[in-house]
Structures are given as structure tokens and as C-alpha cells.
Amino acid sequence: MWQICGVLIAWALLLILHVRAQTPNRQTFTCGGNITGQSGVIGSQGYPGVYPPNTKCVWRITVPEGKVVVLSFRFLDLESDNLCRYDYVDVYSGHANGQRLGRFCGTFRPGALVSTSNKMLVQMVSDANTAGNGFLAVYSAANPNERGDQYCGGRLMKPSGTFKTPNWPEKDYPAGVTCSWHIVAPKNQIIEVKFEKFDVERDNYCRYDYVAIFNGGEINDAKRIGKYCGDSPPAPVFSEGNQLFIQFLSDLSLTADGFIGHYKFRPKKFPSTTIPPTTTAPPTTTRPIPLKYSAALCQQKCKRKGTPESHYCSSNFVITGTVITAVTRGGSMYATISIINVYKEGNLAIQQAGKTMSTKIVILCKKCPYIRRGLNYIFMGQADEEGRGMIAPQHFIMAFKSKNQRAFNMLKNKRC
Structure with missing residues (x-):
């Protein structure tokens, strides 16, 4: 009996040694490196x-x-x-000063990421x-025009053009895709930028599938113009400078028809606003104030005058909202407002x-009136020809509290 057990144990040991001998050494991954070739694997x-x-x-x-890099997690x-x-x-397109294609963490795997040149940089922190x-x-080389169902995005430099989700319009966009257009x-x-058709998985906070548009050449929340989903095309979007970055992302669950959008270049114009009349007589003409002349406006003493009621009729728009982002550029403050209520859209x-x-909105004089990120205000001002809100020192802003909601609701019934 003991002899049989000994033989069985010996056979088991021989089998284990044989399997180990047949198993190839697992690839070891180091911290970074310069990698070349048609394809390969990288790991943390x-x-x-x-x-x-x-x-x-x-x-x-x-x-x-002549090739581009396609990276898939x-x-x-x-x-x-x-x-x-x-x-x-x-993940960046290029090795130095390239556009960022995305930042990733957690366990969600993005779709294929495509560079705009033959170089890509991956950084883990x-x-x-x-x-x-x-x-x-895994990475691989592909021809720039190999835009199959799984690829999308790229660098767009022609005076006008079109961008769309993979599979448009034949079928729904695929799950697990990231597309970036610079x-x-x-x-x-x-x-x-205008969207002709738009159908992206609906969610109140656009957490799953969405289109995000940024000023500049990379994903930067401080420069985000908007984040969109649902089946209603967003309003036309205008860049502040000469670059826009559009990102489309779908998660690994529900999909939808997708979208087709169009872009075109336009001459740069200075945003303008309108000076409210200094008397109670109705204005007959309006005089635009170019943004570049806002420094002269900012030399006057900053003091709020009047009430919401006295400013209502002379204001093109009246809203309450929360300051989501507030970025200083030059002498002005550029802010994104999450709207609580609209009393006058203009x-x-x-x-x-x-x-x-x-x-x-743009606060022409960055400290007059002064706003802080995360706080709620009532904004009363003028909108320029591109629909952007312009707030000059003579316009009206004040802190908004929910207990004032009833009083503000009465503004909607005010006759001008």
C-alpha cells in the first residue's frame, strides 16, 4: 500500500515539473520606456x-x-x-505637448484611442x-484613413467639416468607445459647432454616454463648454479661441442612434453688451461695448445700485444659478453657470x-461684480450676438437664497 502511495506521489511531482517546464515565462512589465514597432503590449x-x-x-x-497609433485597454x-x-x-497624441485623448481610472475600459500621428504617450501616476x-x-499601427466601425476622431483643420459617431447612420454606435476630435x-x-441629429443615452447627469466640448486642445474641466446627452440637439457652440476639443464616450451598456455634427470657422468678433439707459425714458438705440475696452469700465468704483425690480426691464436676461467654473482671463472673469431658474431668457x-x-457668462470686470465658484446668484445682464451673457459693473448681481424664490417668481409677471 505504501509503495503504491509513493509511486503516485512521485508521478504527481513529475507531472507538476513537466507542466512548469512547458509554461512560458510570463512577460514582466517595467515602469515606462520607449517602444517601437508595428504592434505590442504595455502594462503597469x-x-x-x-x-x-x-x-x-x-x-x-x-x-x-505615415501610420497612426491605435491603443486598446x-x-x-x-x-x-x-x-x-x-x-x-x-493618454496623449504625440510625445511632447500633444493633445490629451483621455484620463482613466477605476475599472471602466475606454474604447480604442487613436493618435493623430505616429506617436503616442501613455503616462501612469x-x-x-x-x-x-x-x-x-495593446497598441498597433494603422493607416490614418482606416476609420472602421471601432475607430473615430482625429484632427480637423479644414474650414468646415463633419464629425459623427461610429456606424452612423446605419446602426447604433458601439459600446465602450471613446472618440476625440481636435x-x-x-x-x-x-x-x-452645430449638431444636425443627436441621440445619446439619456441620463440626468450624463454619466454614462455623453458628448463633452472643451475650449482649447485637450480635456480640461475648467474649460468645458458643456456636457450633453439625450435626444435633443445641443444649442450651437462657439469657441472662445481657435481650438475646440470634442469628446464622445459610450460605456459598456446601452447605446443609441448617435449623432452627426458640423463645424465651420468664423471670423473672430469681440463680444459686446449693451449699456442700459441712464434715464427712465426707453432707449432708442444701444451702444455695444467691445470686450477689449472693458478695462475702462473697471476703473469706476464698484457699488451695486438698484433692485432686481428696477433692473428687470433693462436686462436682456434674468436667471438664478450656481457658479460651476470661474476662470480669469485678462481683466475679465469667464464663468459657467448651472441654471436654477430662468425668469427672462432673452x-x-x-x-x-x-x-x-x-x-x-462673462464678468467684464473680474472683481465688479465679484462672484465665487460654488455660490448661487441672480444674474441680470445683456447677451451678445453669440448668446453669451455679458455682465458689466452697471448690471445687477446679488447672492440668491431659496427663501427669496417667491419674490423672484413675481418678476415673471412684471410688465415692461
Whole structure:
């Protein structure tokens, strides 16, 4: 009996040694590197083990000239955070000063990412606390015009053009896709974007599938113009400068028809507003104030005058809202407002994503009137020809509290 057991144990040991001998060595992944070739695999340091803390790893991928880089994540498991502030993977088109194609964390795998040249940079950053096994991604070289169902995006530099979701209009866009379009106009021009058809999975906060549009050449929440989903085309969008970045993302669940959008370059114009009359007589003409002359406006003493009732009729728009972003450029403040209530819309351009409405305003003098991010205000001002709200020192802004809601509701019935 003992002899039989000994023979069985010996056979088992031999079998284990044989299997180990036949198993190829697992590829080891180091922290970054310069990678060339038609295709390959990259992974976080130590993958599939837990990645180390306090590291910054950079991979520079180069494929043959005339090709573009297509990167697909096969596995992603990093510390989860809504804004990916702690552990994250950044992907850039190009090696230096390239547009960022996306920042990723958690376990959601984006769709294929496509560079606009034969170079791509992947960077992974971890903080002191790690929480995952990192990532595994494959890259390959493709022809720039190989825009199959799984690819989309690119750099658009013609005076006008079209962009659309994969599969449009034959069938729904696929799940797990990220598309990024970088539109670049000449220095003295701006960009107008209009959506002809629009159908993206609906959600009140556009958390799952969405289109996000940014001023500039990369994803930057401080420069985000809007985030859109649902089946209503967004209002026309105008860039502040000569570059726009449009990102479309679909998650791994529901999909929809998608969209087709058009862009065109336009001459750059200075935003304008209207000076309210200094007397009680109705104005016969209005005089625009170019934004470049706002410095002269800002020399006067900043003091709020009047009441919401006295400013209502002379204001083109009246809204209450929360300041989401507030960025200083030159002597002015550019703000994004999440709208609480609209009392007078006028010419103000309002974007809607699900039930959430937002708009853009410019405080011509950055400290007069002064606003702070995260607080609620009533805004009363003028809208320029592009629908952007303009607030000069003589216009009216005050802090808004919910207990004042009833009094403001009476403004809607005011006759002018």
C-alpha cells in the first residue's frame, strides 16, 4: 500500500515539473520606456500584481512614419475616483505637448484611442495609496484613413467639416468607445459647432454616454463648454479661441442612434453688451461695448445700485444659478453657470443635458461684480450676438437664497 502511495506521489511531482517546464515565462512589465514597432503590449509596473505607490511611469510609443497609433485597454484596475485625481492613466497624441485623448481610472475600459500621428504617450501616476492591479493595453499601427466601425476622431483643420459617431447612420454606435476630435482654426478665427441629429443615452447627469466640448486642445474641466446627452440637439457652440476639443464616450451598456455634427470657422468678433439707459425714458438705440475696452469700465468704483425690480426691464436676461467654473482671463472673469431658474431668457444661449441647464457668462470686470465658484446668484445682464451673457459693473448681481424664490417668481409677471 505504501509503495503504491509513493509511486503516485512521485508521478504527481513529475507531472507538476513537466507542466512548469512547458509554461512560458510570463512577460514582466517595467515602469515606462520607449517602444517601437508595428504592434505590442504595455502594462503597469509589476502587472498583474498590485502596482507600486508614488510612481510616475511614461511609455513613448512610436510606429512607422505615415501610420497612426491605435491603443486598446485589455484590463484596467486603478484606484477609483470621479475625477481620477489619485491614481490614473493619461493618454496623449504625440510625445511632447500633444493633445490629451483621455484620463482613466477605476475599472471602466475606454474604447480604442487613436493618435493623430505616429506617436503616442501613455503616462501612469499613483499616489501613496494604491488600490488595484494596474492596466494592460495593446497598441498597433494603422493607416490614418482606416476609420472602421471601432475607430473615430482625429484632427480637423479644414474650414468646415463633419464629425459623427461610429456606424452612423446605419446602426447604433458601439459600446465602450471613446472618440476625440481636435478642431483647429487659424489664429484669427473661432469655431462654430452645430449638431444636425443627436441621440445619446439619456441620463440626468450624463454619466454614462455623453458628448463633452472643451475650449482649447485637450480635456480640461475648467474649460468645458458643456456636457450633453439625450435626444435633443445641443444649442450651437462657439469657441472662445481657435481650438475646440470634442469628446464622445459610450460605456459598456446601452447605446443609441448617435449623432452627426458640423463645424465651420468664423471670423473672430469681440463680444459686446449693451449699456442700459441712464434715464427712465426707453432707449432708442444701444451702444455695444467691445470686450477689449472693458478695462475702462473697471476703473469706476464698484457699488451695486438698484433692485432686481428696477433692473428687470433693462436686462436682456434674468436667471438664478450656481457658479460651476470661474476662470480669469485678462481683466475679465469667464464663468459657467448651472441654471436654477430662468425668469427672462432673452438672447441668452442655454445648453440642456437631460434636466440640467447651463450657460456661459462673462464678468467684464473680474472683481465688479465679484462672484465665487460654488455660490448661487441672480444674474441680470445683456447677451451678445453669440448668446453669451455679458455682465458689466452697471448690471445687477446679488447672492440668491431659496427663501427669496417667491419674490423672484413675481418678476415673471412684471410688465415692461
